[in-house]
Amino acid sequence: MKKQSILLTTLFVGFVLCVFYFSGRQEVFAQKASGPERPLVSRTSSSTRTEASRSSAFAAEASANSASRAALAWPFGGKMQRGWEIYVPLISHTIGTEEGAGTTDFAMALSKWQGGKGLPATGVMDDATMTAFVKHWQSQRLGRATTPASDALMSAPIADFWDSGRDANMLQLERETYVAYKRMLAEAAKDLDGQLRFTPDGELAPGEKFLRIVSAFRSPEYQAALRKREPGAGRAALAKNSPHFTGQALDIYVGGEPVTTKDANRLVQAQTPAYKWLVKNASKFGFYPYFYEPWHWEYVPGRLAK
Ligand SMILES: [Zn+2]
Secondary structure (H helix, E strand, O other): OHHHHHHHHHHHHHHHHHHHHHHHHHHHHHHHHHHHHOOOOOOOOOHHHHHHHHHHHOHHHHHHHHHHOOOOEEEEOOEEEEOOHHHHHHHHHHHOOOOOOOOHHHHHHHHHHHHHOOOOOOOOOOHHHHHHHHHHHHHOOOOOOOOOOHHHEEEOOHHHEOOOOOOHHHOEEEHHHHHHHHHHHHHHHHHOEOOEOEOOOOOEOOOOOOOOEEEOOOOHHHHHHHHHHOOOOOHHHHOOOOHHHHOOEEEEOOOOOOOOOOHHHHHHHHOOHHHHHHHHHHHHHOEEEOOOOOOEEEEOHHHOOO
């Protein structure tokens, strides 16, 4: 009789433990399937157990992301793009993680962002998610290409430009944009000291190419002349409606060929400390990126935190 009751107690305890374990697992899967309505991380009595099930729950998603970062096909600009490696710094910043694109933390942060955008919160990158990122980034831009009044423009010193032989007529930009750019450089001097060369008073050192201005204000007339002269030039140069007309768009040197859209070049740029710093910090100074061109930043003062 006593043996029997010990056996029954053992069975009962085992049963309770099983139920507890499997209900925990289901909770994790249910969160992944159901998107934003449920909190992604539930509070349980043991946070260690939650951490463990969280990361193991996203292991498959993390390896799917690892595999697709060089291979995913998604449409942009009238053609199919391959992979999303170039955009990892921007994506990571947007979803708020510092972890690599093949990690479970990244997959978890991605699923949360997807849920917030009304997408299936899979934690796996796909073409619909890339399209949603593009829409989000594009919505932060100037969204107009009107030319400023002539007194809103100024000429920056040639020393601020990447090309020290640049035409004296090509040094103009909008005044506030220049002030914001210089303020941003002063901050970069603190954070990137040791990676880029700065003078003791926080200016880019002579010979330092990174973060200098490649191109700023371009007039519609100049753009039209360029179109006539070089019909084979890139899409940006041929644009009839360029954000550079505003004087608030800056092409900033972030490595490689300064303004070449070949994937291999953009991948080099996306991995430089200068670019990664801009991704994390430029918005504090009112600058927002054109995601497709790592060098192109637009001053959008209306978006500055008050
Ligand atoms: Zn540009």
